[in-house]
Amino acid sequence: MHDRPPIVIGAGPAGCRAAATLAAAGLAPIVLDEAPVSGGQIYRRAPAGFTRPYRALYGFDAARARRLHKAFDGITSSIDYRPDTLVWDLRHGALHCLSGGRSEEVPYRDVILAPGARDRIIPFPGWTLPGIYTLGGAQIALKHQGCAIGSRIVFMGTGPLLYLVAYQYAKAGGGVAAVLDTTPFAVKRRAVPGLLRGGSTFAKGLWYVAALRARGIIVASGIRPVAAEERDAAVSAFLYRDAAGTQRRLACDALAFGFGLSSETQLADLAEIPFAFDPVQQQFLPERDIAGRTSVRGVYLAGDGGGIAGADAAELAGERAALALLEDRGHDVDKPRQAALERALRQSAGFRVALEAAFPFPADIAAGMPDETILCRCEGVTAGEFRRAARALDADEINRAKAFSRCGMGRCQGRVCGPAAAVVLAAALDLPPERMGRLRGQPPVKPIPMALVT
Numbered sequence: 001m002h003d004r005p006p007i008v009i010g011a012g013p014a015g016c017r018a019a020a021t022l023a024a025a026g027l028a029p030i031v032l033d034e035a036p037v038s039g040g041q042i043y044r045r046a047p048a049g050f051t052r053p054y055r056a057l058y059g060f061d062a063a064r065a066r067r068l069h070k071a072f073d074g075i076t077s078s079i080d081y082r083p084d085t086l087v088w089d090l091r092h093g094a095l096h097c098l099s100g101g102r103s104e105e106v107p108y109r110d111v112i113l114a115p116g117a118r119d120r121i122i123p124f125p126g127w128t129l130p131g132i133y134t135l136g137g138a139q140i141a142l143k144h145q146g147c148a149i150g151s152r153i154v155f156m157g158t159g160p161l162l163y164l165v166a167y168q169y170a171k172a173g174g175g176v177a178a179v180l181d182t183t184p185f186a187v188k189r190r191a192v193p194g195l196l197r198g199g200s201t202f203a204k205g206l207w208y209v210a211a212l213r214a215r216g217i218i219v220a221s222g223i224r225p226v227a228a229e230e231r232d233a234a235v236s237a238f239l240y241r242d243a244a245g246t247q248r249r250l251a252c253d254a255l256a257f258g259f260g261l262s263s264e265t266q267l268a269d270l271a272e273i274p275f276a277f278d279p280v281q282q283q284f285l286p287e288r289d290i291a292g293r294t295s296v297r298g299v300y301l302a303g304d305g306g307g308i309a310g311a312d313a314a315e316l317a318g319e320r321a322a323l324a325l326l327e328d329r330g331h332d333v334d335k336p337r338q339a340a341l342e343r344a345l346r347q348s349a350g351f352r353v354a355l356e357a358a359f360p361f362p363a364d365i366a367a368g369m370p371d372e373t374i375l376c377r378c379e380g381v382t383a384g385e386f387r388r389a390a391r392a393l394d395a396d397e398i399n400r401a402k403a404f405s406r407c408g409m410g411r412c413q414g415r416v417c418g419p420a421a422a423v424v425l426a427a428a429l430d431l432p433p434e435r436m437g438r439l440r441g442q443p444p445v446k447p448i449p450m451a452l453v454t
Contacts, residue, residue: 014304238250
């Protein structure tokens with residue numbers, strides 16, 4: 001067991017940096033990644049044969065993306081890299097992986113979890129119509145498939161990703177009809193002193209907004225979604241209330257939306273890492289120290305899977321977690337480098353607080369979700385059905401409400417509907433969201449063929 005190589009799960013910014021750090025120390029880590037090629041979502045690579053240059057794909061982050069790709073490509077001959085591999089269970093010192101249609105058990109001594117994040121959504125009437133995507137889904141279409149999700153697209157939600165994806169579409173020649181932010185302008189303005197600590201990151205955000213406005217694109221703040229309209233079995237328009245409360249209608253053939261990001265925590269849950277409610281990010285997160293160590297021996301966390309911090313911080317966290325793993329294995333590590341990484345991570349955490357203040361999760365939208373809205377698309381459960389089940393059966397905790405309503409029992413296991421459902425439940429019972437708990441992770445964390453478990 002002592003000779004087993006360390007394992008890194010995820011090959012985004014955190015996982016790539018962790019693997020490079022371990023390889024530099026003379027180890028040959030196993031890197032398991034669900035994607036076909038390294039880079040993660042933020043630095044997702046174009047398919048082989050695509051000719052769009054780095055600058056076109058990644059904009060201001062082109063140099064970072066190129067560096068990360070080059071660094072990881074440079075170590076693939078000295079590590080055990082396994083792309084297209086889904087880790088669907090983790091427990092008792094073993095991982096269960098799906099690759100090429102076959103399941104394999106991989107024992108581990110120590111593992112760095114770097115699973116990244118996903119879009120955080122709030123359902124609204126019509127959100128399941130064809131032509132409606134999450135912001136991350138729209139970005140994948142543009143980066144990885146070289147296509148737009150529509151010819152007249154509305155981008156709606158809040159957070160830095162909203163403006164980034166809209167700008168990427170506009171720069172690529174996509175038809176961006178509007179960018180609609182649920183955060184009031186006054187809230188963002190109050191957060192400016194904290195955002196200034198982000199330096200170039202804040203400057204890039206201002207550039208995106210200015211570039212969108214310069215193209216004549218509608219950019220509005222403080223909106224509230226009303227509904228998506230349907231024609232010919234697809235989205236045809238988006239209804240919303242502007243900051244003054246006036247209802248408006250925008251014709252569109254596609255809509256991309258998202259309200260920040262949620263950490264991918266299922267594997268951390270299966271590893272039995274304790275969780276705690278984070279009042280800044282308004283979600284339950286696995287507990288770790290700044291070095292990435294958890295209370296579970298041999299399990300480390302890095303990147304957005306332990307709390308949303310962004311790509312730059314994820315790289316730093318990946319290196320720091322790898323150094324912690326090396327130190328725990330008895331290797332000599334660079335103490336000044338450890339200290340420098342921790343200083344940078346603390347600074348990044350301070351900027352994250354400012355970002356969350358500038359783009360808060362609009363819990364009021366989720367709390368006021370119309371009863372007819374499909375809350376859980378997997379099981380077809382509406383918000384009204386969920387509320388009635390919770391109230392009638394005294395479901396004062398999200399897993400109890402799940403059992404009574406089936407909300408969160410489908411293919412996504414609540415990864416999509418769970419965050420909003422917790423807010424809906426809290427509002428229905430007039431309790432704070434942290435009292436609702438969190439949906440417990442269960443294997444398989446994503447759908448796998450039945451033949452593998454029978």
